Amino acid sequence: MGAPARGARMMETRGIAAPLAAAATDEPAWVRRIVIAVAIAFVGAFVLVPLAAVFAEAFKAGLAAYGRAITDPAALSAVKLTFLAAAIAVPLNVVFGIAASWAIARFRFPGRSILTALIDLPLAVSPVIAGMVFVLLFGKQGLIGPWLTGHGIQVIFALPGIVLATTFVTFPFVARELIPVMEAQGAEEEEAAIVLGATGWQTFLRITLPKIKWGLLFGVVLCTARAMGEFGAVSVVSGHIRGRTNTLPLHVEILYNEYEYQAAFAVASLLVVLALASLVARRIIGRRVEAT
Amino acid sequence: MGYTLVYLSLIVLIPLATLVVKTAELSPGELWALATSRRAIASYQVTFGASLVAALVNAAFGTAIAWALVRYRFPGRALVDAIVDVPFALPTAVSGLALTAVFAPTGWIGRWLAPLGIQAVFTPLGITLALIFIGLPFVVRTVQPVLEDLEAEVEEAAAVLGATRWQTLTRIIVPALTPALLTGFALAFARAIGEYGSVVFISGNKQFETEITPLLIMTRLEQFDYAGATALALVMLIVSFAMLLAINGLGAWARRRAGHA
Amino acid sequence: MTIEVRGLTKHFGAFAALDHVSLDVPGGGLVALLGPSGSGKTTLLRILAGLERPDAGTARIDGVDLASQSARQRNVGLVFQHYALFRHLDVYENIAFALRVRRRPRAEVDARVRELLALIQLETFERRLPAQLSGGQRQRVALARALAARPRVLLLDEPFGALDAQVRAELRGWLRRLHDEIHLTTVFVTHDQDEAFEVADRVVVMNRGRVEQIGSPAEVFEQPANDFVMRFLGHVNVLDAELGDGRARIGEVTLAIGGHNGDTRGRVYIRPHDVELTRTPADGAVAAHVVRVTPLSGGLKVDLAVPAIGSRLRCDLDWKRGTALGLRDGDDVFLSLHRARVFATDHGAAS
Incomplete structure (x- = not known):
């Protein structure tokens, strides 16, 4: 995205999770990180871990x-x-x-x-x-x-x-x-x-x-x-x-x-x-x- | 047309009508006694209580997940999006088995809960966890498309009109999501109260403690106590129909409001 | 409230949406940003509103640099092309929104909303949802919503773009009258020349992220700064000519030109209403053949074949002159050219 005049601020709001919306409709970076972390943790704990557990238990005895x-x-x-x-x-x-x-x-x-x-x-x-x-x-x-x-x-x-x-x-x-x-x-x-x-x-x-x-x-x-x-x-x-x-x-x-x-x-x-x-x-x- | 009705009647309507016919064999007094026995009441409390908590948890976390999926780009986003549907696709018996394994005191998550004094398996907490699992896709998948359709311009309009991000969220975004959120909540709740397979593994099925109503119906049937089973089924059916009506009503409300503004 | 824009530049990837744009809007002025799509006019509006950050350059309102203010602090009124009304809020609450988020007292909010409902003539519609309004009504609600918090400036993005022709014409007149009443510094974006000329005091013609010309409607139309402006504002006959001694030779026709660029060959631009037709040979006129006469709302459009020029020309006549000539398809007439322009920078020749 070009060469922003206030580069430092731009970098901060884009970060690892570049939002789709424009600057006026962004959440602060820490909010974004928390929401993403919650989503991953929730889906991970409730879906991914149980799925993995099925296979782990199934192959436990070889x-x-x-x-x-x-x-x-x-x-x-x-x-x-x-x-x-x-x-x-x-x-x-x-x-x-x-x-x-x-x-x-x-x-x-x-x-x-x-x-x-x-x-x-x-x-x-x-x-x-x-x-x-x-x-x-x-x-x-x-x-x-x-x-x-x-x-x-x-x-x-x-x-x-x-x-x-x-x-x-x-x-x-x-x-x-x-x-x-x-x-x-x-x-x-x-x-x-x-x-x-x-x-x-x-x-x-x-x-x-x-x-x-x-x-x-x-x-x-x-x-x-x-x-x-x-x-x-x-x-x-x-x-x-x-x-x-x-x-x-x-x-x-x-x-x-x-x-x-x-x-x-x-x-x-x-x-x-x-x-x-x-x-x-x-x-x-x-x-x-x-x-x- | 005629075929449609005949098939519908044979597979769905006549079998369900049997339930009503069976009910009619009981006097109102008998019916009431069977439907409000101590064991029945305890099972309602477990079923509806756990379902309500699970649907609320799903409403909150499901919305957060939908938000993250629609608004943010992050590593693993495609995977999260894909596996949200797993609880819907997985046979309930497998779900129950897998959750029991994970949340047992020796399980991958249970071993971290045990030292905290949290016992998940064979408790109402375990039932709630299973119901959260099976209800997860409903909230995410009803909120997600609505969030995708929210025009960025509407949020920009709010910002230009002087709203803080928080005000935009509470006054514009949340009201716009409310019909979808309530629908997702109702779907998750409706699914949870009837759920059987995923719960029986993790609940331990202790009378008065972790016995859900569908399991109690099952027990009555196995004892050939058809009257007792029928009374319980009738209660569940009424609640289910009420939920179905509520969900359809919510859908109509959402469509009416969406219009073409 | 004056708006002062200096050297604004904005890129989207490799695309230059704005390229060193500078302009001034005087306090109480009504300025139209006119240009084809992709010319950067909407981007400029969004930067003024705080919805985009410029890569370089400054924008000031009353001397205050906007860079220090977020969108919500600027207090500008913005009307979106598709209105962006809040669907779940009725007309009243849409208009009240800016005051509610500022936590104004209930009585003040109510008074202001009622005042605006009267202004947009929708007093009886306050409890309707946006979905229950016509396009023109939504447009007015969007405007009232933008005005509610008494913004410093008003920005309108293609305000009539989504409406059908008749409603559009009505609302144009209404917007102009409204502006004359409230004297709010206003910038609006349009790709429609008629709209810009009818509503605005000053017109900023934009193209490819740059300002091509700024002036009153009469100025930009009568004295276009370059060939782009000339072409964009209405029909124009474009002809190849030999140039020299302040004259242009087009085939067998020679005429005086203003603003010569020193080339010996180039393009000349002639407006259809600068082509004169007569039934009898006049001084310097050449023979022309009427290919087709088409009645338009303001007069007649005449397509001509002109052997002396080796080209076709379009000529526009007003009704009076057209009726007097009594032209029919296939008639032979005489044609003279009144005014032709040559531009120092010619986008058409370059491309």
């Missing part, structure tokens, strides 16, 4: 022990179940998310704002309650549980219950991402396509889908990450049957309660890697969403 923990049959079956539940819940919510955001962004109908609010409902409900409602519905003393059991269908303490609970808690993610994207883009291009003779399905595939793809992908990443990591809701409906109804997060809890700390942290480290991967994906896709 690589071999780590390998044993994550290749244990129960761990592998938990991995399988986790992916299976996500593989069912995510597509269901993607289809719903597209349909719901389409309806909300394109049409004006009575109860539109209520529908928007209802979509957010699962976010407001405690995960424990989310799991509990399925127990009330399908459990042994549930409303239709006994009838289902009579027909040989097991929902609670089985895969269907886990899928239902996962679908419930991840329900809003795709729709929430798509509604603003669809609203921002308007309907003109779709209208043009229809006028040009495209069918509804062609219009969706060729016009709508390409426009919303990054928003959709963003929603899918959020939805998948939550589906794989959900604990409370799944915990209620799973019954914790080792090797059968245990997802990865539940497996972590079981190991911890059995004082298998190193194994618990090893399995947890897998989930940390998944979570960090989802964050990186969100960053990359988020930029694309903003660009379109």
Whole structure:
């Protein structure tokens, strides 16, 4: 910045943390340093240190022990179940998310704002309650549980219950991402396509889908990450049957309660890697969403 | 359209309605007794108390973090910005496990607290720490964009009109951030009262002391005491809906005020 | 309150926003800083307000060096181009802000705000938020807010830039009348020549961080100091000519010129209203062909092809003269040139 007349003063206010605003809207250097230090310390203590601790504990007993923990049959079956539940819940919510955001962004109908609010409902409900409602519905003393059991269908303490609970808690993610994207883009291009003779399905595939793809992908990443990591809701409906109804997060809890700390942290480290991967994906896709 | 409603009903509305149906099986007197048992009241106190403290801490520190991220350039800024979202992305069970490890008396932070007589794990303090962790992104991510959109000119205008930096902060910047700050606070609080996974590891789950309401619901369910669980769930649901309404109201207020000045 | 600027220089990286700028604003004067974007006029205003620090040079208000005062100590009124109103405060509180931060008694604040609300004719709008006002109303609120603490000088950055044409014209007249009432030393920035001429006593023409000319609107228009000023203030015909003996030869046309720079070739500048048209051959006139006649608000614009010059020219006629000539596209007429200028420093020739 040129050769300031009052160089010394300029240097002092710029310092290590050059502010974006002009001199009249700067804080004193000591204020800036304190705020920066607080931000770093807080995020460091609450986020960085715990993350590091997971890996430290996971590898405490060496690589071999780590390998044993994550290749244990129960761990592998938990991995399988986790992916299976996500593989069912995510597509269901993607289809719903597209349909719901389409309806909300394109049409004006009575109860539109209520529908928007209802979509957010699962976010407001405690995960424990989310799991509990399925127990009330399908459990042994549930409303239709006994009838289902009579027909040989097991929902609670089985895969269907886990899928239902996962679908419930991840329900809003795709729709929430798509509604603003669809609203921002308007309907003109779709209208043009229809006028040009495209069918509804062609219009969706060729016009709508390409426009919303990054928003959709963003929603899918959020939805998948939550589906794989959900604990409370799944915990209620799973019954914790080792090797059968245990997802990865539940497996972590079981190991911890059995004082298998190193194994618990090893399995947890897998989930940390998944979570960090989802964050990186969100960053990359988020930029694309903003660009379109 | 029809599909949207059917799916919404199947996955969300009917299951939630079950809760109401179950409640209706109880007489008001029974419901009241179950919802206000000594153990239930103690769990509310732990849950809401810790959630409130955690949301307040997040409001203060979250704003400071958002401020630092938007206004200052410093080494590690990109990293801080990136990992603020970690609590949101991390499975709650892992969060609970990790925080317990760090704050245990032998843990990386707990060992510095222990000599001071501060016991974090298996105490209400531990619950609060876990809730601070999971609520962190909410305040930062609601305040940050508003701070980014604040025009520098508005602060310059205040300075030229004779305001000190402190006056500009209290009279111009803070009021401009208030809707976002309250929304972030409400989101963090709402998330905290329903939180289960990250808390059960660190809380120790002692009745009357560190037993949060979601855990008590879980316990009741495991004992097949559906009535007891339902009564507690109803209380939580009402509070959650109230929070949801408050958050939507705050959003509408913020949008109305932003206008196009 | 006089403003005295001496040698102000400000760089943003390699870009010289201000390059040794000096000027004086007499007490009670209304001065326009006129120039294209990037000419440094806003930077000058921001330095006066204390929002930027100059790299070199001084600015004084009533003889007091501003360098010793921060923005908040200077007590200058500044109106931003986009107003920068406080969105969460209503009209009343926006105007009251400068008094509130000075901790003035409530009654005094109220009296002053009411006085200003009357001045800007928005008495019934005091409880509105900025978002509920029109552009012109916001502009007036911004002005009232700037005036509240009785500033020593008033600075306006493109005060009408964000408004549509009609509101703009209204507010210009209003600002001039307001200034005549309160006699506050005022500097305003604009890129619009009409705005500068209509509102200001004196015009400072700026370009690339330098002052090109300072004078009354009539002076800068009638006696432009250089080709930049000439080009910037309205349309001009630019022609290549041979120069010598106080005369310029443009093709077959020869005419007397003022201010010759000694070159034998150069550019001459002729305003469209200095081109005279006649139906019959006059002394020294040459034949011209009317390419197109366009009615404008103040008269007629005539595009001409002039074979004797080997170029096209623009001629502006007032309505009366235009109607008298009864020109149509394709007519043949005669043209004479009244006044042409040559400049010692010619930016156009240099580039």
